Amino acid sequence: MLADIRRLAGRISERFKRAYYGPTFRCPVCHFVLAAVDADGNGLLVCPVCGAVIEIEAVYGHIVPVVLDMELYRPQPKLRVHPMATHLPIGLFPVALLGVVTLLAATFLKRLGLVGAAPGGRLSVLASAVLVLLVVSVGASLATLASGLWDWNFRYRRRTYRQIRLKIACSIVFLALGAGAIALHASGLVFAASGLMRLDSAAGVAADFAYLAALAGDMVVLATLGHIGGTLVFGR
Amino acid sequence: MEFNLTPQQQERVEAAREFTREWISPNAAAHDRSGEFPLEICREAFKRGLMNSHIPKEYGGAHEAVLDHCMVMEELATGCSGIATAIDGNGLSQYPVILAGTDDQKRRFLAPMLDELMFSAYAVTEPEAGSDVARVKTTATKVGNDYVLNGVKWWITNGSVASWYFVLARTGEELTGFIVPAGSPGIVRGPKEINLGQHASNTVRVTLEDVKVPEANRLGAEGKGFDIAMATFNHTRPGVAAGANGITKAALNIALSYAKRRRTFDKKLISNQGISFKLAEMMTRLDAARFLTYKAAWLFDQGQDNAREAAQAKWFAADVAMSAAIECAQVLGGYGYTQEMPAEKLIRDAKIYQIYEGATEIQKMIIVSKLLRMREVH
Ligand SMILES: Cc1cc2nc3c(=O)[nH]c(=O)nc-3n(C[C@H](O)[C@H](O)[C@H](O)COP(=O)(O)OP(=O)(O)OC[C@H]3O[C@@H](n4cnc5c(N)ncnc54)[C@H](O)[C@@H]3O)c2cc1C
Numbered sequence: 001m002l003a004d005i006r007r008l009a010g011r012i013s014e015r016f017k018r019a020y021y022g023p024t025f026r027c028p029v030c031h032f033v034l035a036a037v038d039a040d041g042n043g044l045l046v047c048p049v050c051g052a053v054i055e056i057e058a059v060y061g062h063i064v065p066v067v068l069d070m071e072l073y074r075p076q077p078k079l080r081v082h083p084m085a086t087h088l089p090i091g092l093f094p095v096a097l098l099g100v101v102t103l104l105a106a107t108f109l110k111r112l113g114l115v116g117a118a119p120g121g122r123l124s125v126l127a128s129a130v131l132v133l134l135v136v137s138v139g140a141s142l143a144t145l146a147s148g149l150w151d152w153n154f155r156y157r158r159r160t161y162r163q164i165r166l167k168i169a170c171s172i173v174f175l176a177l178g179a180g181a182i183a184l185h186a187s188g189l190v191f192a193a194s195g196l197m198r199l200d201s202a203a204g205v206a207a208d209f210a211y212l213a214a215l216a217g218d219m220v221v222l223a224t225l226g227h228i229g230g231t232l233v234f235g236r
Numbered sequence: 237m238e239f240n241l242t243p244q245q246q247e248r249v250e251a252a253r254e255f256t257r258e259w260i261s262p263n264a265a266a267h268d269r270s271g272e273f274p275l276e277i278c279r280e281a282f283k284r285g286l287m288n289s290h291i292p293k294e295y296g297g298a299h300e301a302v303l304d305h306c307m308v309m310e311e312l313a314t315g316c317s318g319i320a321t322a323i324d325g326n327g328l329s330q331y332p333v334i335l336a337g338t339d340d341q342k343r344r345f346l347a348p349m350l351d352e353l354m355f356s357a358y359a360v361t362e363p364e365a366g367s368d369v370a371r372v373k374t375t376a377t378k379v380g381n382d383y384v385l386n387g388v389k390w391w392i393t394n395g396s397v398a399s400w401y402f403v404l405a406r407t408g409e410e411l412t413g414f415i416v417p418a419g420s421p422g423i424v425r426g427p428k429e430i431n432l433g434q435h436a437s438n439t440v441r442v443t444l445e446d447v448k449v450p451e452a453n454r455l456g457a458e459g460k461g462f463d464i465a466m467a468t469f470n471h472t473r474p475g476v477a478a479g480a481n482g483i484t485k486a487a488l489n490i491a492l493s494y495a496k497r498r499r500t501f502d503k504k505l506i507s508n509q510g511i512s513f514k515l516a517e518m519m520t521r522l523d524a525a526r527f528l529t530y531k532a533a534w535l536f537d538q539g540q541d542n543a544r545e546a547a548q549a550k551w552f553a554a555d556v557a558m559s560a561a562i563e564c565a566q567v568l569g570g571y572g573y574t575q576e577m578p579a580e581k582l583i584r585d586a587k588i589y590q591i592y593e594g595a596t597e598i599q600k601m602i603i604v605s606k607l608l609r610m611r612e613v614h
């Protein structure tokens with residue numbers, strides 16, 4: 001079952017990669033996967049990871065890269081704002097999600113009559129904590145996006161890479177979905193004062209669904225962002 | 237003598253080249269790394285009529301000439317000879333049926349292969365019998381109207397995916413050919429062998445344990461199996477040589493593209509004769525190998541004996557591919573040795589051409605056997 005899900009996810013991401021990146025090749029120096037479309041009109045591109053200046057030519061559908069030079073002066077962002085800002089959402093968002101799953105489970109257990117009311121209003125504390133975590137992680141991602149753009153400007157010299165475009169798009173989606181989830185949470189449409197999710201009205205159930213979908217979507221986007229970020233640091 | 241391609245041949249070659257560029261080359265490295273069988277690529281090749289093309293017209297096929305097939309095969313193997321082997325592997329087992337099968341056998345086993353994507357395999361080699369096919373130990377014992385087969389077949393290309401096998405087995409002192417459906421009880425397929433190269437191609441052990449085969453699936457008369465198995469190679473060896481030529485062509489293209497662009501000592505690599513002469517030699521050897529290949533194929537298409545020419549082509553093209561792959565890596569220097577470039581794979585892939593469908597030494601033995609029958613060579 002788990003293996004099937006993994007296989008399916010693998011196939012979907014493979015399809016997406018093929019459509020989005022087009023023909024790819026590996027940087028012969030650092031093994032980073034590069035998209036052939038990122039080369040300029042002369043077939044030249046600079047590997048964002050190691051700075052290899054590569055010229056590519058396709059013969060019989062085989063991409064033949066030639067390393068012409070190494071770009072050595074690649075400014076490192078001094079304060080490392082981007083990596084630090086990145087790890088706040090990556091670290092906190094899953095914890096917020098865990099809190100939501102706990103609240104969801106408590107709501108169903110209560111509904112099935114398997115547990116009584118949570119003593120001392122602990123669930124509402126958890127719901128508030130989730131909100132704080134969401135605000136911090138989504139808020140920090142603003143700094144992540146800004147510092148990422150800054151790095152792109154200096155370190156990567158505004159060169160277009162499929163990976164960086166995808167990161168920018170994913171960051172915007174993460175922010176939008178995260179802001180939506182925060183708004184729903186804060187509006188009181190999703191959680192009742194007890195901290196349990198609202199299942200009493202159609203509007204409540206719809207809000208629950210939208211909230212959970214936004215969070216789940218954000219988790220996928222975040223994992224994608226983290227993965228691409230990792231390859232931009234380590235090559236492969 | 238005519239060296240130009242006919243418009244139909246030109247069209248077919250271009251179609252194969254387009255398929256190679258679009259489907260084979262871009263996926264070659266991934267299949268080489270994963271070893272996954274290229275089912276999707278075969279499905280597309282099947283749709284485009286690039287598989288099973290030699291099946292006779294009466295059974296719905298295109299009855300493609302061996303010469304035309306060689307040109308297609310060279311294109312496919314330029315993308316990846318492992319994937320090309322998966323696409324073309326059926327031919328080796330289909331030919332014994334084309335050669336010696338009854339009308340009923342052709343209808344049951346060849347015709348369905350044109351309706352949907354299916355595979356078949358040539359199961360002759362055994363752990364104790366490779367070059368020396370006459371040593372085959374698998375037994376076929378007649379029981380009523382059936383034969384019962386027992387034995388171990390080894391290194392069977394497409395063995396895991398085949399719907400039926402051409403099996404050579406011993407009926408008493410002699411060897412006899414059988415068509416054995418893969419679903420027959422008693423057929424056990426082994427795991428995929430981890431080979432040096434051609435990782436996309438599927439090679440497995442196939443064990444036969446009391447496998448019942450009806451008499452209607454015997455190919456030709458009892459005792460005719462060895463001749464059928466050997467005659468098949470006259471048909472397939474030019475195609476194998478063409479596969480090797482595809483490797484040579486890939487090696488040449490990659491080395492040429494690289495040498496024109498890489499700089500050392502303030503000039504392009506190709507401006508050094510030490511490098512450019514390698515390319516000149518590769519090109520010349522490729523043409524020499526092609527002409528041997530085309531001649532062997534043409535003779536077959538004319539209905540003439542091509543055993544010597546097929547052996548010459550297979551041996552020579554394999555050696556040319558091996559040397560071209562090594563020279564290609566040399567032109568690329570250190571990059572020729574890393575797995576991130578397409579050169580090192582060619583070396584691994586080329587090696588098999590000196591081994592399967594009769595190793596180089598066996599080809600030379602065939603050439604000598606023909607020479608011995610000549611009083612003088614003209
Ligand atoms: C990837 C792969 C796919 C294959 N696919 C198939 C398939 O689909 N179906 C199938 O039936 N078989 C298949 N084979 C088997 C292949 O045809 C045999 O491996 C080949 O014929 C050599 O036989 P052998 O390995 O037993 O070597 P041997 O016969 O043991 O020979 C070993 C070496 O000695 C040399 N040699 C042998 N006899 C002599 C002699 N008299 N003089 C000089 N040199 C000699 C040979 O050339 C070889 O180099 C495949 C093999 C491989 C590796």
Ligand SMILES: [Zn+2]
Pocket residue numbers: 027028029030031032047048049050051052
């Ligand atoms: Zn690199």
